[in-house]
Amino acid sequence: MDHDAVLALYDRQMRRDAPADGPGARVERVGGVVRQTAGDHGWNGVLWSGLDATTADAAITEQVRHFASRGCEFEWKLYGHDRPFDLADRLLAAGLVPEPAETLLVAPTDGVAAESAHGRADGRRDGPELPTGVEFHRVTDAAGVDLLARVHEEAFGTDSSRLRAQLLAQLTAGPDGLVAVVAMAGDVPVSSSRLELPPGRRDFAGLWGGGTVPRWRGRGLYRASVAHRARIAAERGYRYLQVDAMPSSRPILERLGFTALSTTTPYVHRPGAPGPH
Structure with missing residues (x-):
């Protein structure tokens, strides 16, 4: 994979010419900035x-x-290769607060799907084996969204009300751009993940929200969810998978063939925070 060429393609398709990520969201270019405005429940x-x-x-x-004029919290998604070199300091001076950095990882979709099909002792080529009694279920309605939100809250320790509203809006508008999955152990949700499939002639499918409740970690659920989503993305014709990876998931993804393209750090401004000075 040509690192510079893929990074340039990613910057063009997923950032500079990005589509809106949900109903009611608007993407616009204002001077040297591309921003999305989505209201209270969107990004x-x-x-x-x-x-x-x-x-x-x-x-x-x-x-x-x-x-601020809309009363919205917003995020400036700063990448490690963005310019000017002191852009992070300028964002801090304007009252934006950094959250933990993540690594932008990318892999050819076909390669991940193929790699994920190996490793079964019995020779079957159906990807990493889920623990006994666990099955993936596609989220298609409000009940499924509630299950996914329960996993998200337990796995990440954060409120999921905004995520719940966003997913419901996306599913209502049309399911083609989103595949949301919950791993169920009987009637208990234990892991969840999402695959975003941007519309139009785009090459990158995004892996988001892969999380497992604490008592089920270490059993291969995350790797299995990557394999599951990679096969769907390959069937839909997307050339690459991209992930904003946390340190806990990066080693797993790199073993599946993902390569670091850059870093990304969210700089967040909340209503009422100090303005530029």
């Missing part, structure tokens, strides 16, 4: 910027004002 933030030392501060101030 609001900056997807891409082409700035330099002379334009960065004014662009940051404009985004703070834009989202």
